[in-house]
Amino acid sequence: MNKTIENKIPGISIAFGIIIITEIMFFGGLISAYIVASAKAMTWPPLDQPRLPQYITLPNILILFLSGVFYYLFEKKSKSGIWKKQLIWTSIALSLVFLLFQGSEWINLINFGIQSSSGLYASYFYSLIALHGIHVMVGISLLIILMVKINKNKKNQNLMDTTEAFGMFWYFVVLLWPILYFLLYML
Amino acid sequence: MGTHKKHGFWHRYFFSLDHKDIGFQYLLTAMFMAAFGGFFVYVFRYNLAFGPSDIPLYGDLAAKQYNQLVTNHGAIMIFWVGMPILLAVIGNYLIPIMIGTDDMAFPTLNKISYWIFLLSCIVLLSGFLMPTGAFGGGWTMYPPLSVSDFGYNNPNTTFWSNFFTGNTFFLLAVALEFISMLMGGINFVVTTLNKRAKGMSLMRLPLVVWMVNIANLLFMFSVGPLIAGAFMLLMDILVGTGFFDAYRGGDPILWQHLFWFFGHPEVYVLLLPSIGAVGEIISTFSRKPLFGYKMVILMVIIAAILSLVVWAHHQFVSGIDPGAANIFSLLTIIISIPFAGMVLSYLGTLWKGNIRLEIPMLWALGMLATFTFFGGFTGLHLGSNVFDIYAHDTYFVIAHFHYTLFPTVFLGGFAAFYYWYPKFSGRMMNKTLGLIHFWGTFIFFNTIFIPLFWLGLQGQHRRIYNYSAWNDLLMQPEHIMARQIATVSLIFLLLFQFVFLFNFFYSLKKGKKASKNPWEANTLEWQTDSPPPHGNFDPYPVVQRWPYDYNHPEKELDYCPQTES
Ligand code: HEM
Ligand SMILES: [Cu+2]
Numbered sequence: 001m002n003k004t005i006e007n008k009i010p011g012i013s014i015a016f017g018i019i020i021i022t023e024i025m026f027f028g029g030l031i032s033a034y035i036v037a038s039a040k041a042m043t044w045p046p047l048d049q050p051r052l053p054q055y056i057t058l059p060n061i062l063i064l065f066l067s068g069v070f071y072y073l074f075e076k077k078s079k080s081g082i083w084k085k086q087l088i089w090t091s092i093a094l095s096l097v098f099l100l101f102q103g104s105e106w107i108n109l110i111n112f113g114i115q116s117s118s119g120l121y122a123s124y125f126y127s128l129i130a131l132h133g134i135h136v137m138v139g140i141s142l143l144i145i146l147m148v149k150i151n152k153n154k155k156n157q158n159l160m161d162t163t164e165a166f167g168m169f170w171y172f173v174v175l176l177w178p179i180l181y182f183l184l185y186m187l
Numbered sequence: 188m189g190t191h192k193k194h195g196f197w198h199r200y201f202f203s204l205d206h207k208d209i210g211f212q213y214l215l216t217a218m219f220m221a222a223f224g225g226f227f228v229y230v231f232r233y234n235l236a237f238g239p240s241d242i243p244l245y246g247d248l249a250a251k252q253y254n255q256l257v258t259n260h261g262a263i264m265i266f267w268v269g270m271p272i273l274l275a276v277i278g279n280y281l282i283p284i285m286i287g288t289d290d291m292a293f294p295t296l297n298k299i300s301y302w303i304f305l306l307s308c309i310v311l312l313s314g315f316l317m318p319t320g321a322f323g324g325g326w327t328m329y330p331p332l333s334v335s336d337f338g339y340n341n342p343n344t345t346f347w348s349n350f351f352t353g354n355t356f357f358l359l360a361v362a363l364e365f366i367s368m369l370m371g372g373i374n375f376v377v378t379t380l381n382k383r384a385k386g387m388s389l390m391r392l393p394l395v396v397w398m399v400n401i402a403n404l405l406f407m408f409s410v411g412p413l414i415a416g417a418f419m420l421l422m423d424i425l426v427g428t429g430f431f432d433a434y435r436g437g438d439p440i441l442w443q444h445l446f447w448f449f450g451h452p453e454v455y456v457l458l459l460p461s462i463g464a465v466g467e468i469i470s471t472f473s474r475k476p477l478f479g480y481k482m483v484i485l486m487v488i489i490a491a492i493l494s495l496v497v498w499a500h501h502q503f504v505s506g507i508d509p510g511a512a513n514i515f516s517l518l519t520i521i522i523s524i525p526f527a528g529m530v531l532s533y534l535g536t537l538w539k540g541n542i543r544l545e546i547p548m549l550w551a552l553g554m555l556a557t558f559t560f561f562g563g564f565t566g567l568h569l570g571s572n573v574f575d576i577y578a579h580d581t582y583f584v585i586a587h588f589h590y591t592l593f594p595t596v597f598l599g600g601f602a603a604f605y606y607w608y609p610k611f612s613g614r615m616m617n618k619t620l621g622l623i624h625f626w627g628t629f630i631f632f633n634t635i636f637i638p639l640f641w642l643g644l645q646g647q648h649r650r651i652y653n654y655s656a657w658n659d660l661l662m663q664p665e666h667i668m669a670r671q672i673a674t675v676s677l678i679f680l681l682l683f684q685f686v687f688l689f690n691f692f693y694s695l696k697k698g699k700k701a702s703k704n705p706w707e708a709n710t711l712e713w714q715t716d717s718p719p720p721h722g723n724f725d726p727y728p729v730v731q732r733w734p735y736d737y738n739h740p741e742k743e744l745d746y747c748p749q750t751e752s
Contacts, residue, residue: 011292011377018373018407025411029448033415033430033441041436120436123428127419 287384398463583643
């Protein structure tokens with residue numbers, strides 16, 4: 001066997017750490033572009049654009065946040081060797097609710113007349129919501145992969161590392177949402 | 188390591204998970220792309236010197252095709268030749284054998300990264316088959332030019348007709364290439380952190396391993412905003428959003444910020460691995476310890492951080508705030524301090540060394556000299572906004588960045604290639620052919636670009652199909668002559684590459700057998716067989732010292748491998 005040095009941050013955590021840094025820079029680029037655009041405009045949102053449903057969307061923050069909390073609970077239990085699958089299922093279910101909610105709002109708004117080609121405001125709105133939505137979908141896929149892995153073999157060190165690394169990504173997605181909500185709906 | 192099976196051709200070139208094979212796949216693919224890049228530049232340079240009709244091997248060149256060739260030449264050389272050779276080939280082939288391990292941390296991911304890279308090549312080249320032709324708006328893809336025919340600007344288009352355009356394919360190809368490099372980069376960093384042999388502390392890592400990793404981290408840190416920008420540009424083309432459309436409140440300059448926030452660090456992403464390889468070579472062939480090893484690493488980290496805050500020096504004439512321009516000028520000029528430190532360290536290594544002028548050393552010295560005196564030095568001039576307002580978008584800029592990129596990608600790349608060739612093929616390259624190749628490339632490289640500096644100062648703008656509109660200014664006999672010197676030199680430079688190709692394949696079969704350590708170097712890859720077996724080492728090395736103990740006072744030989752106590 002290959003003898004290696006005794007460094008023990010698991011590889012998968014380093015990998016996800018790097019991915020998240022890239023993601024932060026990615027959304028950082030989008031968000032700063034959005035902020036500059038809104039600051040340059042005379043009024044924001046522009047007067048001829050319909051207002052967004054601020055309050056109806058509010059509970060959605062809570063839903064996604066709870067999903068993150070359930071994941072956190074799962075991760076904590078897993079450290080002491082208990083793999084509570086129900087917790088992940090709940091987490092997945094909540095994020096699906098979030099997606100459905102946000103997706104239907106998206107479609108309603110299109111019917112309502114906010115077209116992506118109608119201006120900068122709508123362009124940013126749809127892009128940011130869609131990109132976040134894609135990240136939620138990726139996150140859900142990761143959680144499902146995790147479930148499959150748990151069903152195959154329980155209680156090994158690799159699985160714990162995977163749980164931790166996927167968790168980093170999921171928390172990132174969950175915590176990004178309130179920021180986007182504030183910028184898109186409240187500004 | 189256990190028994191090592193010999194695999195067939197298909198396995199080796201298509202399905203292997205071995206890092207050495209994947210490195211080789213990247214190398215061949217990049218060479219294939221370089222042939223395209225080289226052919227394109229021949230065609231459009233021929234037009235600039237001798238006119239657009241009857242170009243040998245091509246035919247007539249229309250203005251639109253000229254733009255497409257220029258655009259794709261630049262993109263190919265940076266993203267499909269420079270990046271794969273300097274990051275993927277050096278990283279894949281060298282990291283595991285230099286840190287003393289069997290393979291990458293995630294071999295499957297490594298394989299997938301190569302497949303995505305290959306796909307990106309195919310997508311890029313199929314841009315030429317689209318009904319509207321390949322993308323021709325410059326490798327920097329500035330809007331509004333890059334969207335003007337599509338999306339909102341052209342009501343006759345649909346989503347799909349916008350999709351099947353050179354513009355979309357170009358963007359998708361770049362995106363795929365980035366995904367591939369990100370996967371590779373993650374692999375390199377994790378491998379370096381977690382798979383080092385016993386005793387290989389961070390301060391005993393060979394410089395090139397440090398450099399590849401810093402370059403990768405810099406890439407991953409800076410690429411996000413460009414991906415964001417590319418997404419926005421893609422949406423502008425496909426569905427008619429207005430991010431960069433001034434008419435609908437958007438801002439075309441925003442693209443420039445997002446692009447150059449990545450674009451400037453990107454040039455260091457290419458530079459660092461090359462400079463790292465050159466450092467290894469200079470230390471080996473000077474038979475001296477690398478002077479200021481820790482300082483170089485520190486300087487490079489500082490330069491990498493600074494490179495994130497200099498991007499607007501590409502936009503001095505784009506209408507940015509003059510106050511901001513002064514700050515960016517200052518930062519740009521400051522960034523040359525760490526690079527001066529690095530050059531100093533290499534000169535210190537050469538100083539009173541026992542220099543052996545082997546072929547790799549010639550390339551390394553050529554790289555150092557041209558990069559420093561012409562590339563970096565003219566960068567300083569351009570960094571000053573006072574001068575740049577005059578020089579921007581002229582051939583002076585073209586000459587500047589070719590004096591940085593050509594030494595980085597090709598002179599440094601060939602240095603590395605000639606140096607590690609015995610390791611990866613098990614044979615030595617022919618020395619006479621190597622000499623011919625070096626001098627042919629080096630001399631003609633200079634005679635291409637020195638005239639371009641002069642033409643730039645005369646006011647010759649870049650990205651122009653023919654200069655007859657500036658009859659008094661740029662069509663004087665001396666201008667025509669300068670363009671012709673550059674083009675003829677280019678043709679010679681390209682011809683000399685066939686010497687290399689011949690040497691490459693000929694030596695693979697007929698070259699002299701290489702010993703384990705033909706250059707008498709210290710790093711781990713020279714302590715295993717040439718070529719290394721599957722699994723690389725048997726038994727695995729234990730590292731006792733840093734890699735640059737040449738002419739150590741307590742040792743008899745003038746070198747001392749890292750495994751020796
Ligand atoms: C001392 C370091 C350097 C300084 C101060 C510097 C400065 C500059 C400046 C100010 C420009 C913009 C000129 C203009 O468009 O008007 C420029 C362009 C460029 N530089 Fe450098 N540079 C340096 C090193 C490098 C290196 C190491 C590379 C590549 C390995 C590089 C590659 C490029 C490229 C590709 C462009 C032109 C991009 C384009 O417009 O198409 N530079 N440089
Ligand atoms: Cu720059």
